[in-house]
Amino acid sequence: MKTITVSNQKGGVGKTATVVNLAGYLSREHNQSVLVMDLDTQGNASWSLADSLLNVSAGEVLLKDCFDVRSWRDSCSRSLSSGIAVVAADSVLADIDSYDIKTIVTRMTAFLSEVGDMGVDIVLIDTPPSLGKALTSALLVSDYVICPIELEAYSLQGVGKLQNVISNIRKYNKNLQVLGLLPSMVDNRNKRHREQLALITESYPSLVIRHSIGLRSSIADALSEKTFLGDIKKSSARKAKQEFSELASWIFEAISEEGKNGTV
Numbered sequence: 579m580k581t582i583t584v585s586n587q588k589g590g591v592g593k594t595a596t597v598v599n600l601a602g603y604l605s606r607e608h609n610q611s612v613l614v615m616d617l618d619t620q621g622n623a624s625w626s627l628a629d630s631l632l633n634v635s636a637g638e639v640l641l642k643d644c645f646d647v648r649s650w651r652d653s654c655s656r657s658l659s660s661g662i663a664v665v666a667a668d669s670v671l672a673d674i675d676s677y678d679i680k681t682i683v684t685r686m687t688a689f690l691s692e693v694g695d696m697g698v699d700i701v702l703i704d705t706p707p708s709l710g711k712a713l714t715s716a717l718l719v720s721d722y723v724i725c726p727i728e729l730e731a732y733s734l735q736g737v738g739k740l741q742n743v744i745s746n747i748r749k750y751n752k753n754l755q756v757l758g759l760l761p762s763m764v765d766n767r768n769k770r771h772r773e774q775l776a777l778i779t780e781s782y783p784s785l786v787i788r789h790s791i792g793l794r795s796s797i798a799d800a801l802s803e804k805t806f807l808g809d810i811k812k813s814s815a816r817k818a819k820q821e822f823s824e825l826a827s828w829i830f831e832a833i834s835e836e837g838k839n840g841t842v
């Protein structure tokens with residue numbers, strides 16, 4: 579089992595869109611059993627994947643002493659029969675920063691071990707736009723991190739900060755590999771976007787993922803309609819489907835072959 583955290587302390591850069599669509603494409607096109615953990619109290623991933631919710635929430639897993647493993651297993655098997663199971667965000671998570679990080683990580687590790695026993699292949703963790711304990715604990719238990727970025731000057735400033743966070747985490751989690759920076763909501767008709775993409779690719783050539791995601795209304799539509807992007811029939815969704823399908827294939831290959839080109 580591989581655990582991938584999707585992170586960027588900047589808000590609205592496409593973290594949740596990446597989690598939801600990767601879950602869809604990795605399960606549908608690569609036959610992977612995917613568990614999504616929503617660690618953002620906004621609960622956007624839980625909302626878009628509402629059909630796949632488990633009977634246990636993230637606050638119960640990370641912050642409460644115990645949960646009913648037996649009933650959780652039944653619920654997990656049921657959800658996984660359709661390919662995706664979701665541990666929803668809840669209001670308890672709002673208190674996460676008042677808990678001891680070691681305790682959170684211990685509980686998360688124990689939970690992930692249960693998840694592995696259930697036959698899950700890939701865990702995707704959606705994180706909030708802040709550098710709190712939800713993000714830190716996710717990175718501490720993950721094998722990979724992928725960072726969606728928006729092509730605006732201020733988001734590029736954040737990349738350095740993000741690198742510092744990740745290199746600090748690597749002191750404690752030596753397994754953590756950076757899959758890369760994912761240019762998200764790219765508008766190719768926008769000169770500023772084109773220039774920023776060229777600049778960031780030049781600044782971080784080995785970090786920028788070559789499968790960027792365009793600014794496409796079909797992506798926002800699918801998220802708000804709680805529909806798998808691949809099931810959207812409109813011809814305008816064709817490019818969005820192709821982009822996420824290619825990104826999922828690239829990630830699937832990168833995590834299937836350790837140390838393959840593209841991971842750093």
Ligand SMILES: Nc1ncnc2c1ncn2[C@@H]1O[C@H](COP(=O)(O)OP(=O)(O)OP(=O)(O)O)[C@@H](O)[C@H]1O
Pocket residue numbers: 588589590591592593594595596618620622705706707762763764791792793794795797798799801802
């Ligand atoms: N490629 C895209 N094209 C068009 N709209 C998008 C795209 N990706 C995401 N969106 C929309 O942009 C908004 C922000 O995206 P998303 O929620 O994925 O960002 P986020 O990084 O998870 O935000 P937050 O930090 O608040 O959790 C959402 O309304 C979403 O539907």
Ligand SMILES: [Mg+2]
Pocket residue numbers: 593594595618622704705
């Ligand atoms: Mg989000």
